[in-house]
Amino acid sequence: DEISIPLFCESVMVHYAGTITTASGGNMARLSEQQARIYWRRNLSLMARLLVIWFIVSFGFGIILVDVLNQVQLGGYKLGFWFAQQGSIYVFVVLIFYYARKMAALDREFGVEEDE
Numbered sequence: 001d002e003i004s005i006p007l008f009c010e011s012v013m014v015h016y017a018g019t020i021t022t023a024s025g026g027n028m029a030r031l032s033e034q035q036a037r038i039y040w041r042r043n044l045s046l047m048a049r050l051l052v053i054w055f056i057v058s059f060g061f062g063i064i065l066v067d068v069l070n071q072v073q074l075g076g077y078k079l080g081f082w083f084a085q086q087g088s089i090y091v092f093v094v095l096i097f098y099y100a101r102k103m104a105a106l107d108r109e110f111g112v113e114e115d116e
Contacts, residue, residue: 030111039110046102050095058088 031039061069066080074082107113 035110039106039112042106043103046099046106050099054088054092054095057083057091062088 061080062084066084069080069083070078072079104113
């Protein structure tokens with residue numbers, strides 16, 4: 001008996017025997033069920049934190065706090081306008097690189113890094 005849980009790009013099969021395998025037979029096969037749960041919990045926790053930051057920067061700074069931030073100038077532009085037009089995009093790109101770096105470290109920690 002097995003349970004199939006779709007997770008983004010791979011389908012993870014949790015066997016009652018306690019080992020994890022992927023549809024492609026990837027590196028997750030090395031993890032026990034408990035290790036896999038910890039891994040995914042930490043992955044989702046990181047993703048949630050980064051999405052909160054992006055939401056605050058894009059929606060909070062670009063829409064809600066725009067009038068307060070517009071009192072500050074950045075390169076001749078009002079800061080609220082800058083966040084709405086440029087800043088949230090820059091922050092999003094930085095968050096992508098940060099996520100990639102943190103996930104590479106998490107993959108190494110759990111021994112599931114990509115084979116090159």
